[in-house]
Amino acid sequence: MAAEPSEMILRVIEADRVIKLKLSSRPSSVDQLINILKHKLELDNDFSLHYEDPDFDGKLTSLVDINELPQKAVVHISLSNDSSAVASTETLSNMSTPERLSRWPSGPFPIPSFSFVVEVMLTEGNREFEKNGTPLRLARDQKHDILEQLASTIYGFKAYPSDKELAKAAEALVAKHPCLKEAGSDTGWNGWKNSIKFKMGNYRTKMRRVGCKEVTVNAGKRSRRNPDNEPSHTNIKRPKRAEVNFLPNFPQGEDSSSLEHLRDLIVEEVKKTERNLPLISKMMQTTFALRRQTIVMSCPPVKQLLDLWPALRMQSEVFAEFQRITNQNLSNTFYAELDRHTPRLMALFRQKASRTGKNADALAEIFSP
Incomplete structure (x- = not known):
């Protein structure tokens, strides 16, 4: 009809x-x-x-x-820009920060999908660029959408990416969408790298406002309102290269008091002759954020840390903690590196044995197939 x-x-x-x-x-x-x-x-x-x-x-x-x-x-x-920012902030404030599950990609940086409107414009822009080499002119809100999505994706890997890593993200963006290549630039993406770097600063500020501990730990630096605080670029607490989960938020529904109670239970359980290993593992997983907060904020000596968390004296929990922090299996990583360095170690041992002559037979037995 x-x-x-x-x-x-x-x-x-x-x-x-x-x-x-x-x-x-x-x-x-x-x-x-x-x-x-x-x-x-x-x-x-x-x-x-x-x-x-x-x-x-x-x-x-x-x-x-x-x-x-x-x-x-x-x-x-x-x-609109303001609405998307408000919606993003509301979403962030209503969720607990999950632990990161991925390390920074070793290959090309994965460019995310953007809003439907921007994706359509990029598709048309890439076609025009392929035909006549004309770069796409973006409106302010369209560039905002691209940078916001990129910042969110980057934050999913690292809160404080290096200049080299930001350059990789900008390079991947222009490689996927050639219409965004900058005229007159040696690389075609230098301006994008600078924009992403600036946007990451804004994104960290947004995450700080909703209480993400990984960035709030660096709040309170010198500013116009607080001229006596330490300079903004000193003593920044940020992860080492291998640390994927540096300072996660507490699990949803938990606070410092409840996690401290679990820590006491762990101490008591470890003292037992017959330990409940699954229970210890579960409580260590739950209290991971509290443990990281203690390490990052207080930097206690190793002995003091082991007194607070005696389960870390157990081999299984050392392996589990390494997995939580780096998302890597400690034993597999260690043996893989040992295999990589073994030929060089063998050469050094043989060289030393040839000089002394005392250990040659023993080394020959060890290295024999």
Whole structure:
């Protein structure tokens, strides 16, 4: 059945859902349509609208005049800068920081997907760049979306990436989307590297405001309001190269008191003749964040640390702790490195034995196949 002349049929596309919507009449303005969509779709954030323009083969066009919208149209919802930032902050504040599961990638940096609108524009931009070499001119909100997604992905690997790692991310971005290559730049991505570096600083500030311990540990540096504090670039607590989980937040529902109680239980359990090893392992996993906070914030001597956490004297828990911090298996890593260095060690032992002559027979027996 054909639609009535005044009826509008819209296919509304959000980031994670697509909805068919019928309106009995055309809204009087774009603002009224936005209000209708907020009510129908239960949306709280501000957004703008784009539509697939039939005059330009369905390419996205900003909806400025409601009369430009066809009676049957595909409409895309695009969050504004402020709304996306607020939504991101709300999401961060409502979740507990998970432990990182991945190390910094050894190969090319994985470029994330961006919002639907930006992905469409990048696809078209790459085609144009391939045809005539014309780089894509991004609007401010589009560049914001790219940098925000990149910062989030980078933070998933490291809170404080090095310049070399930021350069790898910028290089991978331009490699995947050549239309973003910068004219007049030796590399084509130097400006992007600087923008990502600046955005990472903003992203760490956002994470600090929602209470992420990995970056709040470096709060309270010198500023206009606090001129007597230490300089902003001194004594920065950041992970070593192998430390993937440097300073995680406490598990959801736990605080320092509850975790301290578990630590006392671990101490008592380790004293027993017949230890409940699965229970110790579970409690050590739960108290990992408290342990890291003690190490990073207080830097206690090894003896004091082992008195607080006697389970770390157990081989199984040493292996487990190494896995928690680096996401690597300690024994496998050790033996792999030992295999790598064995030929050189054998050469050194043989050289020493040849000089003394005393250990030659013993070494020959050890090294014999």
